[in-house]
Amino acid sequence: MKKCIITIGRQCGSGGHTIGKTVAERLGIPFYDKKLVKVVAERSGLSAETVGWEGEYSSASSLFTSVSSRGYSAYNANQRDNMALPDQINAYQTELIKELAEKGSCVIVGRCADYILQGRKDCFHVFITGELPDRAVRVIEEHGITADTARSHVKGRDKKRSSYYKHITDQVWGMAANYDLCLNSSKLGIDRCVDLILGAVGVPEKVCVKGEKRYLD
Amino acid sequence: MKKCIITIGRQCGSGGHTIGKTVAERLGIPFYDKKLVKVVAERSGLSAETVGWEGEYSSASSLFTSVSSRGYSAYNANQRDNMALPDQINAYQTELIKELAEKGSCVIVGRCADYILQGRKDCFHVFITGELPDRAVRVIEEHGITADTARSHVKGRDKKRSSYYKHITDQVWGMAANYDLCLNSSKLGIDRCVDLILGAVGVPEKVCVKGEKRYLD
Numbered sequence: 001m002k003k004c005i006i007t008i009g010r011q012c013g014s015g016g017h018t019i020g021k022t023v024a025e026r027l028g029i030p031f032y033d034k035k036l037v038k039v040v041a042e043r044s045g046l047s048a049e050t051v052g053w054e055g056e057y058s059s060a061s062s063l064f065t066s067v068s069s070r071g072y073s074a075y076n077a078n079q080r081d082n083m084a085l086p087d088q089i090n091a092y093q094t095e096l097i098k099e100l101a102e103k104g105s106c107v108i109v110g111r112c113a114d115y116i117l118q119g120r121k122d123c124f125h126v127f128i129t130g131e132l133p134d135r136a137v138r139v140i141e142e143h144g145i146t147a148d149t150a151r152s153h154v155k156g157r158d159k160k161r162s163s164y165y166k167h168i169t170d171q172v173w174g175m176a177a178n179y180d181l182c183l184n185s186s187k188l189g190i191d192r193c194v195d196l197i198l199g200a201v202g203v204p205e206k207v208c209v210k211g212e213k214r215y216l217d
Numbered sequence: 218m219k220k221c222i223i224t225i226g227r228q229c230g231s232g233g234h235t236i237g238k239t240v241a242e243r244l245g246i247p248f249y250d251k252k253l254v255k256v257v258a259e260r261s262g263l264s265a266e267t268v269g270w271e272g273e274y275s276s277a278s279s280l281f282t283s284v285s286s287r288g289y290s291a292y293n294a295n296q297r298d299n300m301a302l303p304d305q306i307n308a309y310q311t312e313l314i315k316e317l318a319e320k321g322s323c324v325i326v327g328r329c330a331d332y333i334l335q336g337r338k339d340c341f342h343v344f345i346t347g348e349l350p351d352r353a354v355r356v357i358e359e360h361g362i363t364a365d366t367a368r369s370h371v372k373g374r375d376k377k378r379s380s381y382y383k384h385i386t387d388q389v390w391g392m393a394a395n396y397d398l399c400l401n402s403s404k405l406g407i408d409r410c411v412d413l414i415l416g417a418v419g420v421p422e423k424v425c426v427k428g429e430k431r432y433l434d
Binding site (some may be wrong): 004006011124138171174175176177179180181182183184187188195196199200202 | 226228245246258346391392393394396397399400401404405409413416417419424
């Protein structure tokens with residue numbers, strides 16, 4: 001298989017993270033999610049918590065508040081100084097995601113990576129959806145959210161992801177036309193989503209055996 | 218394979234019609250596109266041309282003009298009498314699509330079938346997208362549109378489909394969350410789109426041989 005960068009956008013609780021991780025394992029290529037947050041935190045001088053949150057879930061108010069006015073003294077200030085915090089984090093994320101894409105095959109979850117890498121022929125953009133009840137169950141099981149707040153948690157996260165995505169890309173989050181493949185994990189199940197992604201990027205079954213790590217050429 | 222109704226929404230020129238037809242052929246099940254228009258025309262007393270156009274591409278003005286005020290004397294008037302023309306056509310389309318879904322496995326292209334059949338466990342909803350240049354080429358080749366108007370033709374059709382879909386469903390046309398599987402035919406190619414749909418609905422390769430018609434149980 002040729003070099004392939006797979007980006008994965010996902011509704012909260014859809015299993016997109018698990019699907020991305022499994023695809024990366026099956027292909028034996030790096031998986032970037034929290035690792036990406038960590039590197040951006042190191043480069044920017046911001047905390048991983050701030051990067052993790054503001055780089056994907058920024059509230060409307062922080063979309064218009066610059067880092068300099070927030071007084072992050074350790075922040076590596078340059079031309080990004082007068083940008084709003086999420087825009088500054090996005091500038092670091094954009095730089096890093098482009099670097100990773102140059103480096104080799106990988107799977108990148110979230111962070112508007114589909115938009116950042118749009119137009120590249122070596123990229124494949126995936127979006128994972130799911131039915132609300134299933135997504136609520138998943139955040140209860142995987143993230144310890146209480147049952148009575150699970151649905152509002154899921155909806156709240158999606159609203160924030162959507163507004164951040166709109167702010168950064170000026171596109172509507174979750175539109176099929178922005179992706180190469182969109183999958184409903186409730187209808188298909190996690191395993192079939194993984195198989196369909198591998199089939200879509202052209203990995204022959206003999207090269208990609210379930211549970212076995214293989215390295216791309 | 219169990220009973221399965223596959224609905225296919227599609228951007229203009231994305232090859233969704235060809236993909237749907239091929240999926241139906243590979244599964245040996247009926248394919249409904251123009252056949253559906255013909256039956257609605259017979260039942261409603263409207264011309265096939267009117268049903269074909271107003272039942273998917275209605276202009277904003279016709280969305281608010283009732284059939285009775287347009288004087289279709291042959292129209293089988295009942296409680297639908299005071300509806301706008303596209304709504305009346307949609308009422309017939311809805312009735313017919315639900316009948317077809319009850320009857321057995323099939324592929325239905327367009328006509329908001331995904332919305333009409335939403336929530337049914339025996340349905341699988343697909344949306345096909347494509348890059349604008351590829352879609353323009355396809356309408357030039359397949360529909361004899363001139364090269365200089367192909368892009369505006371494609372965009373115009375999509376705008377109309379989108380506004381009709383919004384009017385009927387109160388949902389945004391082309392949102393990944395409304396479908397089980399969305400495919401970019403430019404990235405994947407027509408053949409791989411067909412294979413991915415068959416894989417997604419769980420047809421084992423030995424049952425579904427390319428170019429060979431098989432009948433579901």
